[in-house]
Amino acid sequence: MDPFDLVGAEPGPARTVLFDGRPVPALPGQTLAAALWADGVLAWRTTRGGGRPRGAFCGIGQCFDCLATVNGRPNQRLCLLPAEHGDTVTTQEGHGHADLEV
Amino acid sequence: MLKRTPYDVVVVGAGVVGAACAYYAARAGLKTAVVDRGPVAGGTTGAGEGNLLVSDKEPGPELDLALLSARLWRELAAEFGERVEYEPKGGLVVATEAAGLDPLHGFAAAQRAAGVEAVPVAADELRTLEPHLAHGLPGGYLYPQDAQVQPALAAAHLLRASGADRHLGEAVTGLLRGPGGAVTGVATARGAIAAPAVVNAAGTWGGELAALAGAHLPVLPRRGFVLVTEPLPRIVRHKVYAADYVADVASGSADLQSSAVVEGTPAGPVLIGASRERVGFDRTLDPRVLHRLAAQAAALFPVLRTVQVQRSYRGFRPYLPDHLPAIGRDARVPGLYHACGHEGAGIGLAPATGLLIGRQLTGADPGFDLAPFRPERFERFEGAEGES
């Protein structure tokens, strides 16, 4: 049994998103966080203090642990974003705004 | 009523001003207690940005107090170091239009005569100092003496270093009175705390505390909102604000004034103050105010348009009608001292206030003219609050 069997799901063909340059399949309607989980990836951010790995925790947009840089825009909650074909997800280091530092 | 260990002084208020009074009183050898109905930094202090400014003050008694305080903060920073997040970052005041330059030059010239360091910054130098500043601003002034602390940490560490006994979460319900009406301590819900001197550092509630002694002190709240961005790298180096801010601070109007003061913090978020309105203690969020602050901050630093505002908070500045604090012995009530009504400058003015109160308490020469801050100066001032 898997979740697809359980609900009799017949999804359309997978899309491809890029995670740190590597292709990862995502089914239509899945969030980016779910697509990464399905690929065995649990972390896509490092904290700005201790540099520790983090990924999705609350799964519903409340905890902001699942932040990553998506298509160049930092601090996006992957648990809320539907995966679109060609999305580029980059592991975010800290605040994700290093380019702004003066 | 249970009498507890007599102290030399009881300070009412565990904000930054009360903490500074306790710190300098203790350093002068006085046995000190601090009483607050809430926690440390629970009032205006906890809602402040930690501005230690000389740049926004015109020559006069408040500027003299700010200059003394700036020196004291440097000493305190040597003692407390990074624990209070002291940053001698300097302030940068910019004119937003060419017509604003001349008044700024005049203001700075007068300040320099009073001992303020003010360095003119030409239009083409502004972005060297602040690379993200908007293009096309006509010029400004750099004030190297402006600095910043994290106000709650500052209050907590000053209070801790004072060694004073802390009576937190203990509301003052009355004042103990002795022969001739002299104040001899405070009464709280838990008992009496006796001392020959009581310092009113109760911030926005300073007027109510004075009233317990039958003394008139018209402290009123002036609401302010602060916007806090997401954590960012250092994108703003100084405390940066538009020259209009000075006029807002001094304004007597009850209406909303706002002029963005933009600054980074060691923790990452950028703080955007500072609105000023007289609406009593109304805590309701006003989206109009947030809009004004955001728009003004984005006009100074267009890069802020790309970031998120993570939260907002509000506080109430305690002000007196002439915009000067009440500092010193109350000539009307023996044993009562005041250290309140610092409006939005309490973090900056706290050490000088504490030092001068400490000197008065020990009978030393304050070495500073406290006359402009006399607490009883409003006895003949009635009716002058009618600006609104």
Place this chain on the structure above:
Amino acid sequence: MPTSKSEPTGPAGGRAGPCYDLAVIGAGPAGLAAADTAARFGLRVALVDAGSRLGGQYYRHPAPELGAARPGRLHHGWAVFTRLRARLAASPLVDHLAGHHVWAAEAGGPGDGGRPWRLHATHGPGAADRTTVRARAVLLATGAHERHLPFPGWTLPGVVSAGGAQAVLKSSLVLPGRRIVVAGSGPLLLAVASSLVSAGAEVPAVVEAASYLGYARGLPVLAGNPAKLAEGAAHGAGLLRRGVRLRRGSAVVEAHGTDRVTAVTVARLDSRWRPVPGSGRRIACDALAIGHGLVPQIELAVELGAGTVTGPDGAVALEVDAEQRTSVPGLWAAGETCGVGGADLALAEGVLAAHAVAGRPAPAREAATRRRRRAFAALMAAAHAPGPDWTGWVTDDTEVCRCEEVPAREVRAAVEELGAGDARTVKLLTRAGMGWCQGRMCGPAVARLSGGGAGRPDSRPLSCPVPLAQLAEPRPD
């Protein structure tokens, strides 16, 4: 029902849109029931919701593109949802504003001639767009979020919230691992474990901190709520059948691993939730789903000064009258915002609130359901209230605030050395609770560690982040 991801009120909120009779915030059971009932009384309703599809957390379901033939297999009461959804879709009076995050509510003036309420919301990609929803009355049906109690290793990837594991399963049909320990406290755990197991996960243990003795004290209440008992029993029986062990009076006191969780230590707890020394036992796993009950999400109302009550578990909820009125005129609340009590209660309260808004007398059936279910909710909250000594498993190195990475050591120092005695002061002195989530994850823990206890609602003047550019735009009105 026009469903709009953009606002029906004109571009970028540039001009004032319609003034609704009722704006419902939240499209879970309470909000759906309220919108449906209000529309049947002829009211114009805006159903404003952060989610992309109706249902909230409880009726969360797969995106249509996933082609699920039997989405109800992951739900109780799915038919109730599909019926409500169909009725709302057919109603011309309800506008569904999907993907709209309300960040602040401005109260309206009294009476029909008064200023309408204004809800400020972000929406669209990057939350870049803005809508102001105007309405004569507002119903807050924003539900709840999970309560978390920190323990060593809880920030490791693979440690996820119990509700989060279930949410991702329901919406995207994905599990966080193959072998998932489910732990914490509260009835949600059994439901989550059931879902995970039926979706093919191995669940080596369900670890419940409460002893369940608390329920024994409420036998009359239990007898009055046979459906709730049956629901719990069904989960329990299903789990037993699949060999899942329920460990009561126990807790995960540490998650192990370097870059992801590889095992947990489960220890027995005494009646005050203090771990019993020497009782620890290691269980290998590749994921941990953790949660300690739910707390109402009420900040929009708290900012308006609405009155609150503190539940038996210390959670702060909105105070409402028998017709779901809050203390703020024009503001109603229903469901978990009035105290966590489950979907049936939320549905009933949504119906009750809509009747009151429409000026109709309260229907007897829903009023009776409310009485019964509120009693059950109180019993449940008391039975699963965190014991006072759970802090015994919090080592000094344990991160309390996930966002700002504040360890328990700093929280304790703020209390013991700097004189902090409540969560707000600890936050000011340590930054615990000052990060992206605004203390939603660490709030209850910081309150307990600061010794201040609960009872004071958290203040969040902005209920979610807002792009500064959006705040800087001129207001539409």
